[in-house]
Amino acid sequence: MKERLNSTLQAQPLPASGRIGSGVWYVETLADRDITVDAGGDVRMLIVDGDAAAEINIDVESGAKLSILHVVNHKSAATVNIAIAEVSECRMTQVVCSSSDTRVVASLVGRDARFELGGVFVLTDDNQTSVTADVNHISPDCRSRIMVKGVASGKSHGRFSGLVYVAPDAQRTDSEQTNRNVTIGEGHIETLPQLEIYADDVKCSHGATVGQMDSEAILYMRQRGLSLADAKRLQIEGFVDDIVLHSAVEGVQDILTEMLAEKLSKL
């Protein structure tokens, strides 16, 4: 998995600390990092977890662009802290398929900074998984978009927690946080969306849902000859696919789809 992603993207190993300005980088083994993306830089980064706990700190300097693909398929605890300076942008895609504790904390520290996270977690069997996505709007005129989708089947347990914090100075913040979940059988998902707003001129929306599969759609597909298992799989694929199709790091959608399909076959 890791090798395929790295070789497809021709990624180079990320140093333990230092500055980078361009290119595609991967975190070789999950260990602490302190990285700065140079002003005006354009960097793509691949984080594929191992069985470890680590904290990755990234400073995105002004006018830079950072795209991160974070794949979690081990028992890991990773925290990614991203500070995003003025007129810079960070897009992140997160695919979680294992028992793990993943945290992303994005701080919009400069004016006109942007952060976007598309995440999906698919849990089966006895997976115990926590996904946290916090956004700190420190400066005015920043924009954040969080979309996390969860699926839990078997006896798995998932938890989404997301805080959108808007500092008193962060006027004209534009923030959306969405968490949509589907549980199957005894799967369980807990969702904890939170807003903490200290500025008065802001646009912040959040929504969280936990639902079952759409039985009408399943019936419709079965009437056309699909087995119950195929109908369920297709529906869940349809639910999570857009996250992968809009991956922040392009060119590896096939690999991600394959990984998800393998996980979905265990639903």
Place this chain on the structure above:
Amino acid sequence: MLKVENLHASVGDKEILKGINLTVKAGEVHAIMGPNGSGKSTLASVLAGNEKFTVTAGSVEFEGEDLLQYNIEERSRKGLFLGFQYPVEIPGVTMANFMKIAVNEQRKARGLEPLTAAEYLRMMKEKSAIVELDSKLTSRAVNEGFSGGEKKKNEIFQMAMLDPKLAILDETDSGLDIDALRIVATGVTRLKREDNATVVITHYQRLLDYIVPDYVHVLYKGRIIYTGDKTLALKLEKEGYDWLINDYKEE
């Protein structure tokens, strides 16, 4: 092809079908009409195998086999198609992907090899032309954002793709403007052969201007109370159901 005898079915403890008798032979077109709430859609759902309904008595034979022993997908693979009154939207699932699995399930049931990608594309193109369905729609999610007319055309497109022995079309004409109605009806007529059959459930006579039925049945309170030829539909359109229902009440 289809032989329904004394079929009773309930949802919860409410009996909706109270003894349906219906025989459909290959090459025939049957229309089932009747006032709202008479059980038309229930009959379609029960025949298709919707588990929401429980069959409490009677039998259904399809191509010489007991149909009721099979679940909904098995019935589909045996050649039974239900055109839904309200086609379901399935976000994220493309028509092309969905139909490919469906077509290959049908082929597997008939002992045929799966289609190659090229064969499948050719088939989609050819079949979508039958109902003048914009071929762009096949790359979109199933029924998502389709207009009412497109959804109904899409039902007939799927029927064309799956080539069923028996198609039951549940109010396929409802909510269609006259152009869409003509296109849908023409599609159904073009798919008609000597070895397949169609049951059209409809409220209105106007569909039967395009799809000419061999028999017209009137369903009322869970029973077929009257069967006639195509002229019955015209009479119903003009005179309503009262004369029939009154007759039936007197019986």
